[in-house]
Amino acid sequence: MEIGSEFWIDKNHIYKEKSEIPHWLNKFGNVVFTSSGRGAISLFLDQVNPKTKKALLPSYICDSVILPFEKAGYEISYYDVDDYFRPVNINTDNIELGIFIHMGYFGFPTNKELSDIISKLRANSVIIIEDVTHTLFSSYKNDICNDFVVGSIRKWFGIPSGGFLASRGTNNNKLPYPPNQFVDLRVSSLQQKFEYIKTLDKSLKQDYLKGFGKAEELLDKDFSSYRIDKMSEIIIKNLDAIKLKRTRRLNYEFLLRNLNNIREVEVIFKSIDYDVTPLFFPIYVNRDRNKLRSYLISKGIYCPVHWPIPNQLEGPMNKTTKKIYDTILSIPCDQRYGIDDMKRIIEAIKEFV
Numbered sequence: 001m002e003i004g005s006e007f008w009i010d011k012n013h014i015y016k017e018k019s020e021i022p023h024w025l026n027k028f029g030n031v032v033f034t035s036s037g038r039g040a041i042s043l044f045l046d047q048v049n050p051k052t053k054k055a056l057l058p059s060y061i062c063d064s065v066i067l068p069f070e071k072a073g074y075e076i077s078y079y080d081v082d083d084y085f086r087p088v089n090i091n092t093d094n095i096e097l098g099i100f101i102h103m104g105y106f107g108f109p110t111n112k113e114l115s116d117i118i119s120k121l122r123a124n125s126v127i128i129i130e131d132v133t134h135t136l137f138s139s140y141k142n143d144i145c146n147d148f149v150v151g152s153i154r155k156w157f158g159i160p161s162g163g164f165l166a167s168r169g170t171n172n173n174k175l176p177y178p179p180n181q182f183v184d185l186r187v188s189s190l191q192q193k194f195e196y197i198k199t200l201d202k203s204l205k206q207d208y209l210k211g212f213g214k215a216e217e218l219l220d221k222d223f224s225s226y227r228i229d230k231m232s233e234i235i236i237k238n239l240d241a242i243k244l245k246r247t248r249r250l251n252y253e254f255l256l257r258n259l260n261n262i263r264e265v266e267v268i269f270k271s272i273d274y275d276v277t278p279l280f281f282p283i284y285v286n287r288d289r290n291k292l293r294s295y296l297i298s299k300g301i302y303c304p305v306h307w308p309i310p311n312q313l314e315g316p317m318n319k320t321t322k323k324i325y326d327t328i329l330s331i332p333c334d335q336r337y338g339i340d341d342m343k344r345i346i347e348a349i350k351e352f353v
């Protein structure tokens, strides 16, 4: 069986209709579901009226976060992060800023130390938004006071669409439905992948990969805010979050014990607190990252790179951020897998080394 890549949906599974929003989401405030994370950012930008159209974003970032700001006409600048993704060199003196965005990475509290800086920015009427895409299932506490929280839910389990915007105030939840083609393509591809995983019928693979690719293309072209589809909302409300958290942590701990001493691979987060739920197990591969990635693919193990360098960032990046983009690799440790799968990954990495 292959490890990693897109999730799947079992179309025979019967879900119960539920109305409550689960705790792992409503702890952020009043939640509006959207069809994607970038749709939620677009909704946020539609709702706010900052004192100036200038936004400060981290320089280690996915371009889908930048795009809604560009489309809304913002002047964007970036702050650097260190090797552990902690923000550095944010100067709050005389800063002319409307929006500040921050995030934890891979489930870890990398933005925990920002509370003083954020207090200063808030005192200057800067709107604060946290992107919790990577830390959605972590429960660590910090003293940060956000005005808004945004996230992409679809990175964590198989759903056709899914993002959200939350705040203490009420949000506009009368969003239009997403274009049918996007949701239909995602549903059929997620179900085809389930068939493939069950039957290993290779003829299905080209089809669902094409479907996923096309759906992402549609999203890249149109990242306006749309409401979530019904199926995704039902799956979210039925999610077994306890199992998701437990499995990911166990897998992470096993990878940690076994990869920590391999010289060619630099483990980034060398311990995991009880309140962290990892998105992936990120490593730096200082030599031959792409060769290792290809080798793992040849063994049926698909490790994404978070992220390709966004075009917008080629200029303003420092050496550390460039190193992150050039050497990072994300090993899957999600709830689809168990310790035997982690053993397979470790063996394959050791073989390559």
Ligand SMILES: Cc1ncc(COP(=O)(O)O)c(C=O)c1O
Pocket: 035, 036, 037, 038, 039, 062, 064, 065, 103, 131, 133, 134, 151, 152, 153, 154, 162, 163
């Ligand atoms: C941190 C972060 N926020 C937001 C998004 C956008 O989410 P979506 O792909 O659902 O639009 C992404 C996408 O990769 C992301 O990594």
